[in-house]
Amino acid sequence: MISERNPLKDKIAFANAATTGFVPHNTDRSATSFAVEACVKVMRDTGLGPRDIDGICGPSTPSAQVLQHALGIPEITWFANPPVPFGNQVAAAMGAISAGLCDVVLAYHALHRSAFFTASALRDPFRRPPGGGGSGPGPDTIAMAVGYTAWASRYIHEYGAKREDFGRVAVSDRSNAADNPAAAMREPITMDDYLQARMIREPLCLLDMDVPVDGGDAFIITTAERAQDMPYEPVLIHAATLGQIDKSMEDQTPSLLRNGQHVVIEALRSRSDFWIDDVDVYFPYDGFTIITLNWIENAGWCGRGEGGAFLGDHWDSEGNRVLIKGRVPMNPHGGALSEGGTQGSGHIREAIHQLQHRAGARQVADPKTAMVTAGGFFFNSQGLMLRTA
Amino acid sequence: MVTDEELVTRFRGYQLDHDNREHYRARLDHVLLVNRCAACGTWHHPPRPICPACWSTDVVPTPVTGRGTVFMAIFLYQGPAPPGVDYATPYPVITVELDEQVGLRFTATAIGASNDQLQIGERVELDWLERDGVPVPAFRLSDRAGA
Numbered sequence: 001m002i003s004e005r006n007p008l009k010d011k012i013a014f015a016n017a018a019t020t021g022f023v024p025h026n027t028d029r030s031a032t033s034f035a036v037e038a039c040v041k042v043m044r045d046t047g048l049g050p051r052d053i054d055g056i057c058g059p060s061t062p063s064a065q066v067l068q069h070a071l072g073i074p075e076i077t078w079f080a081n082p083p084v085p086f087g088n089q090v091a092a093a094m095g096a097i098s099a100g101l102c103d104v105v106l107a108y109h110a111l112h113r114s115a116f117f118t119a120s121a122l123r124d125p126f127r128r129p130p131g132g133g134g135s136g137p138g139p140d141t142i143a144m145a146v147g148y149t150a151w152a153s154r155y156i157h158e159y160g161a162k163r164e165d166f167g168r169v170a171v172s173d174r175s176n177a178a179d180n181p182a183a184a185m186r187e188p189i190t191m192d193d194y195l196q197a198r199m200i201r202e203p204l205c206l207l208d209m210d211v212p213v214d215g216g217d218a219f220i221i222t223t224a225e226r227a228q229d230m231p232y233e234p235v236l237i238h239a240a241t242l243g244q245i246d247k248s249m250e251d252q253t254p255s256l257l258r259n260g261q262h263v264v265i266e267a268l269r270s271r272s273d274f275w276i277d278d279v280d281v282y283f284p285y286d287g288f289t290i291i292t293l294n295w296i297e298n299a300g301w302c303g304r305g306e307g308g309a310f311l312g313d314h315w316d317s318e319g320n321r322v323l324i325k326g327r328v329p330m331n332p333h334g335g336a337l338s339e340g341g342t343q344g345s346g347h348i349r350e351a352i353h354q355l356q357h358r359a360g361a362r363q364v365a366d367p368k369t370a371m372v373t374a375g376g377f378f379f380n381s382q383g384l385m386l387r388t389a
Numbered sequence: 390m391v392t393d394e395e396l397v398t399r400f401r402g403y404q405l406d407h408d409n410r411e412h413y414r415a416r417l418d419h420v421l422l423v424n425r426c427a428a429c430g431t432w433h434h435p436p437r438p439i440c441p442a443c444w445s446t447d448v449v450p451t452p453v454t455g456r457g458t459v460f461m462a463i464f465l466y467q468g469p470a471p472p473g474v475d476y477a478t479p480y481p482v483i484t485v486e487l488d489e490q491v492g493l494r495f496t497a498t499a500i501g502a503s504n505d506q507l508q509i510g511e512r513v514e515l516d517w518l519e520r521d522g523v524p525v526p527a528f529r530l531s532d533r534a535g536a
Binding site: 139153200254 | 462469
């Protein structure tokens with residue numbers, strides 16, 4: 001059942017967002033150090049001290065307990081550590097604030113290169129998982145990240161998609177990242193670079209997959225009213241949703257026409273007063289290029305299987321990137337493929353900075369609205385419609 | 390019968406629990422069990438303690454024919470390297486839609502075929518390989534296409 005009720009419409013706001021910036025290699029730092037760096041940055045920039053925070057929310061590393069201790073936040077009345085993508089943190093904070101469990105949430109996400117994302121993380125002994133033994137299922141599974149490659153094979157089978165269709169997502173992201181000092185990968189790439197990139201999990205290559213990074217993002221989330229008293233223009237959360245269906249396991253997901261993305265789009269569309277024609281900047285998740293094509297199609301920017309062609313039709317040759325209708329950029333920060341794999345926190349942070357006119361060389365002309373469709377197909381689809389007053 | 394203690398020891402590195410133990414126990418005998426509801430007949434995978442279709446708790450781990458159609462096919466150029474997996478040839482992983490029910494799928498590697506033969510839509514049947522002392526399900530192309 002998808003409820004159209006939206007009592008929180010424009011009631012909860014992002015007051016601010018900050019990032020440490022991202023690097024595509026192992027640093028000699030902990031995940032906690034990146035989380036606290038981002039938190040200190042966003043709190044100082046918002047003029048908030050430890051006593052002004054009464055809610056804390058991030059994924060499990062570091063825990064709310066560790067983060068609160070490190071920042072010396074004396075007392076809080078709410079915390080939560082849901083898993084990523086970062087829409088989960090936003091949704092949890094919205095619920096807590098509106099319920100009166102707290103007023104000002106410090107939300108954070110630290111990225112730390114791990115063996116899960118890259119074998120090279122294992123060169124750092126502190127990143128090695130505890131011993132266990134046994135091969136387990138080994139590679140004989142499409143669980144977790146591998147699932148996107150499997151569904152890419154299905155997408156190609158059903159729609160006859162070409163590698164270039166995927167490549168446009170990667171090239172556009174990289175062009176955008178050139179203007180983002182926080183991005184891990186800023187050297188432009190061509191379609192030839194994409195086509196010649198090392199195959200990792202056929203049909204997806206290295207440049208179809210987000211870049212593992214060290215770094216962190218942090219956010220101040222509060223009531224729209226309270227955010228008015230803070231230094232930057234409040235970014236109102238107009239509509240928000242998470243989306244999941246019963247069969248969300250990677251290999252049991254029914255089809256490209258029936259997964260979490262469809263729940264997200266139906267819910268957002270029924271709860272939001274504006275839709276894609278009124279969106280000024282769009283953030284389709286791009287942890288894998290296949291995800292981006294599906295978000296574009298499922299949101300209705302084009303028909304099924306037409307995502308790659310749509311990107312070609314809306315290609316800005318001068319910028320070597322996507323500019324929908326010559327106006328709406330897609331992941332102007334470079335996305336997960338080039339800024340860094342942030343599981344959505346980077347997309348949300350950039351949406352906030354764009355709507356606050358603080359996006360530097362990437363600034364979209366006078367944007368009023370942003371759409372974020374974060375996460376993938378399975379247990380992690382989510383969406384936000386954002387606007388300024 | 391292999392005890393639960395022995396089962397957990399033999400399947401080191403696997404996530405075994407109360408709901409999937411019969412599935413893994415049967416693997417030791419080269420039998421692929423998938424949960425089927427004794428009340429309404431609906432199959433589901435991975436194993437849950439209740440039938441998602443009718444909420445009956447009378448779910449029975451039931452042998453499947455092992456026959457099906459390739460639904461998704463990928464080829465890994467790198468990844469975990471248990472004994473016998475070296476990625477010298479990209480390692481196939483296929484998701485197979487089992488004949489028992491539309492949408493009921495099982496993922497495993499494929500053996501006995503070159504990677505370019507492993508196309509979506511091909512008919513396959515279950516076989517087994519050995520790894521780390523336990524049988525691992527794997528699919529082979531069926532002799533007769535469309536059988």
